[in-house]
Amino acid sequence: MAEAPFGLLAELTHRCPLQCGYCSNPLELVRRDAELDTAEWCSVFDQAHALGVLQFHLSGGEPLARRDLPELVSHASGLGAYLNLVTSGLGLTAARLDDLRRRGVDHVQLSVQDADPGNADLIAGVKAFDHKLVAARLIREAGLPLTVNVVLHRMNLDHVGGIIALAERMGADRLELANTQYYGWALRNRAALLPTKEQLRQADLVVAQARARSRMEIVYVIADYHEAHPKPCMYGWGARQLTVAPNGDVLPCPAATVIEHLGIENVRDRPLAEIWYESSAFNAFRGFDWMREPCRSCVRKEIDFGGCRCQAFQLTGDAANTDPVCSLSPERAKVDLVLDTETGPAPLAVRKVAR
Amino acid sequence: MTNLAATPRLGKGVKTAYDRTRESHVVLFPEGVLVLNETAAAVVGLCDGRRTIADIAARLGEDFAGVLPEDVAELVTRLAARRVVETDG
Ligand SMILES: C[S@@+](CC[C@H](N)C(=O)[O-])C[C@H]1O[C@@H](n2cnc3c(N)ncnc32)[C@H](O)[C@@H]1O
Ligand code: SF4
Ligand code: SF4
Numbered sequence: 001m002a003e004a005p006f007g008l009l010a011e012l013t014h015r016c017p018l019q020c021g022y023c024s025n026p027l028e029l030v031r032r033d034a035e036l037d038t039a040e041w042c043s044v045f046d047q048a049h050a051l052g053v054l055q056f057h058l059s060g061g062e063p064l065a066r067r068d069l070p071e072l073v074s075h076a077s078g079l080g081a082y083l084n085l086v087t088s089g090l091g092l093t094a095a096r097l098d099d100l101r102r103r104g105v106d107h108v109q110l111s112v113q114d115a116d117p118g119n120a121d122l123i124a125g126v127k128a129f130d131h132k133l134v135a136a137r138l139i140r141e142a143g144l145p146l147t148v149n150v151v152l153h154r155m156n157l158d159h160v161g162g163i164i165a166l167a168e169r170m171g172a173d174r175l176e177l178a179n180t181q182y183y184g185w186a187l188r189n190r191a192a193l194l195p196t197k198e199q200l201r202q203a204d205l206v207v208a209q210a211r212a213r214s215r216m217e218i219v220y221v222i223a224d225y226h227e228a229h230p231k232p233c234m235y236g237w238g239a240r241q242l243t244v245a246p247n248g249d250v251l252p253c254p255a256a257t258v259i260e261h262l263g264i265e266n267v268r269d270r271p272l273a274e275i276w277y278e279s280s281a282f283n284a285f286r287g288f289d290w291m292r293e294p295c296r297s298c299v300r301k302e303i304d305f306g307g308c309r310c311q312a313f314q315l316t317g318d319a320a321n322t323d324p325v326c327s328l329s330p331e332r333a334k335v336d337l338v339l340d341t342e343t344g345p346a347p348l349a350v351r352k353v354a355r
Numbered sequence: 356m357t358n359l360a361a362t363p364r365l366g367k368g369v370k371t372a373y374d375r376t377r378e379s380h381v382v383l384f385p386e387g388v389l390v391l392n393e394t395a396a397a398v399v400g401l402c403d404g405r406r407t408i409a410d411i412a413a414r415l416g417e418d419f420a421g422v423l424p425e426d427v428a429e430l431v432t433r434l435a436a437r438r439v440v441e442t443d444g
Contacts, residue, residue, distance in 0.1 A: 004376050006388045052376035054388050080372055082383035107368045107385045145368030147385055173367055174385060217438060219386070 002277055002286055004052025007241040009254060012041065012072070014061040014246050017090045019125030020113065021348040022151045022193055023185040025061065026257050030246040038068040040267070042075045044244055047272035049079040053242075059086035061246065064096070070103055077104025084109060086149075089135025090128060094142075101142050108139045109147040109176075114155075115162035123155055125350035136170035147174040152203070152223075153193035154343070160203045164210045164218070175216050177207060179223035183255035183310060191346035194339065200226055225335055229300060230307025230323035237285035237309060242276060250275045252282055255310040259319045285309050290320055294328040357408060357428045357435065361442040364404030369439055371399060382439050389439060394419060398430055402440050 014029035036044065045056065056076045063069055064087055077083050085100065086109045110132065114120035117129040139146045148167040152160065160177065167175040179200075180186050180193050195203075200223055211218050224231050234241055234253050243251040248267040256262060263280045276282055284290065288301060295306040306312075307323020315324045316331045324331040357363070365371070369384045380396035382389045391399060397418065401411045408431060412424040434440045 050376075052374070054372065054374060054381060054383055082370055082372075082388075084385060106370060106383075109385070145385060 002238055002282070005048075005240060005242050005276060006053065007055040007057065008045075008048045008053045009057045009059055009241060009243040010041070010044065011243060011245050011254070012058060012060050012063045012066045012069070015065045016060060016062040016088065017065070017126065018062070018088050018128055019350040020151075021123055021125065021185065021189045021350055022153055022180050023351045024181055024183040024255060025351075026184045027188065029061075034247045036244075036246065036248045036267070038071055040248065041068075041072050044248075044267055044272065045072075045076045045079060045081075047267070048242075048244075049081060051273050051276060053081065055082045055084065057084045057086055062088055062090065064091040070099055073100055073103040073105055082106050087111070087135075088128065088132075090131050092131075092135045092138055094138050097138050097142050097144075101144055105144065107145045107147065109149050110135055110139065110170075111149045111151070112163070112166065112170075113150070115159050115166040116156075119156065119159070123348070133170070136172070140171040145174075146170070146172045147176055148172040149176040149178060151178050151180050152195070153180045154195045154199065155193070155348070157195045157199040157203050161206045161210070164206070164214065164216075168214065168216060172216055174219065175214075176219045176221070178219075178221035181224075181255075183258065183314075185349075185351045187314065189348055190338070191342040191344075192348040194225065194342050195223060196343050197226060224308075224311075224323075224325045225339060227325060228327040230304050230311070230325045232304045233306070233308045233323070236287075236305050238276070238282040239286070242272075242282075250279075250281075252285075253308075253310060255308075256281070258310050259313045262319070285319070292320060292322070294326075294330075295322050298328065357431045357442055359408045359424050359428060361428075361431070362404055362407050363402040363411075363431050363435070363440040363442045365399070365402055366438045366441045371396075384437075384439060389437065394422075395430060395434075398427055399434070399440070402431070 013035055083105050084107045085105050089110050112132050113123040120129040121127050150163050182190050207220050238252050243254045249264050265275045265279050291306055295301050307326055309319045312321045312323050313319035315334055322329040324335050369382055371382050374381045377390055380391045397415055401414055408428050409424050412422050412427045415422040435442055
């Protein structure tokens with residue numbers, strides 16, 4: 001039988017004041033009137049906790065756009081779970097943050113687009129940079145641990161040294177430098193976001209040097225299209241984490257809505273524990289039995305789980321295939337073609353989203 | 356390896372809890388969860404920033420047989436690598 005999950009990614013809403021061109025959220029967003037209400041979210045937290053979840057990531061969209069966020073935080077923290085607020089920082093005030101801290105937020109993850117203010121605002125699609133500086137100061141003053149998250153791509157990779165310096169000035173305890181994962185809007189904007197090999201090589205050097213001297217913990221997420229092996233998918237499908245979308249859809253991975261006929265179920269229709277243990281969506285790629293060659297007989301399958309199911313579906317049309325970024329995949333040529341054709345100049349389409 | 360005179364404490368943003376589902380002590384931190392065995396849980400519980408590794412080993416020796424300060428130091432080193440505990444220097 002599957003083991004209990006450790007983490008819940010709660011996407012409280014898809015609404016967001018930013019329009020990041022790299023956003024991995026789906027092209028078709030859940031509308032406000034379809035969102036789970038306060039009582040429904042509290043029930044999701046109760047059920048997740050009973051299932052074994054110890055860590056709640058309150059994310060979105062922008063979680064601060066939910067007026068009932070304080071109530072949701074109180075409820076989740078009352079269960080004794082670890083509460084991570086994942087935010088763009090827009091809408092954060094000293095009073096709101098102080099209230100959220102008292103109610104039990106343990107950690108804040110703040111996203112930043114770039115160290116160059118003008119470029120940052122260009123990427124975010126709105127004026128956001130100055131708000132990030134304010135948000136970081138408030139988080140530090142509240143004494144909360146801060147992770148700064150920066151999604152990397154062609155438009156900011158050359159500034160990675162400046163980005164590291166900015167995170168240090170912001171007083172971050174951790175810095176996550178995450179190369180863009182191509183889902184949702186990011187996939188649509190791939191031709192504007194894919195970095196060149198040379199950009200990545202330079203950035204790798206800068207990051208390695210900073211790691212050796214910085215007091216911050218620096219986490220670097222690789223650009224998988226450029227690698228020989230895929231990234232580990234969720235540390236195993238249905239193994240450690242689950243995502244609940246704003247409308248209550250329960251997903252094995254935040255991007256899983258792209259996989260057709262997965263049979264995604266909703267907390268409004270079925271208890272969370274049943275969905276985790278019994279649903280076809282969660283069992284589809286659990287363990288190793290579903291694998292085909294070359295993964296089935298590969299020594300790396302317990303390291304990378306055959307890569308990302310969503311990427312396999314998006315790029316090869318079948319989610320049970322080997323992630324095509326893998327050099328052993330018979331479809332790797334598709335990724336190479338993308339790398340050859342999509343790293344020239346291209347415009348960035350801003351994400352259209354209700355505030 | 357960590358010095359026996361070091362005084363480890365929980366890292367910033369790290370919480371400890373007892374998990375009824377897994378019937379284990381756990382440490383919770385920004386990027387994950389660590390399920391602790393009984394000895395590790397006892398060590399983490401004693402990392403208060405005042406006790407030295409030697410103190411922790413001596414205190415553990417009251418409840419568990421054969422606890423060596425070197426074993427505690429090694430465990431603390433592993434926990435420090437994951438930023439669950441911090442030691443100065
Ligand atoms: C979807 S956002 C929601 C929370 C909030 N709106 C924010 O941006 O911080 C959750 C996290 O995913 C990151 N993210 C967004 N798009 C991404 C992508 N294409 N690849 C990797 N990370 C991404 C964001 O930087 C943020 O840290
Ligand atoms: S548009 Fe930006 S700020 Fe909004 S959800 Fe997406 S990544 Fe987060
Ligand atoms: S063949 Fe499959 S298991 Fe082996 S490295 Fe490639 S994706 Fe991973």
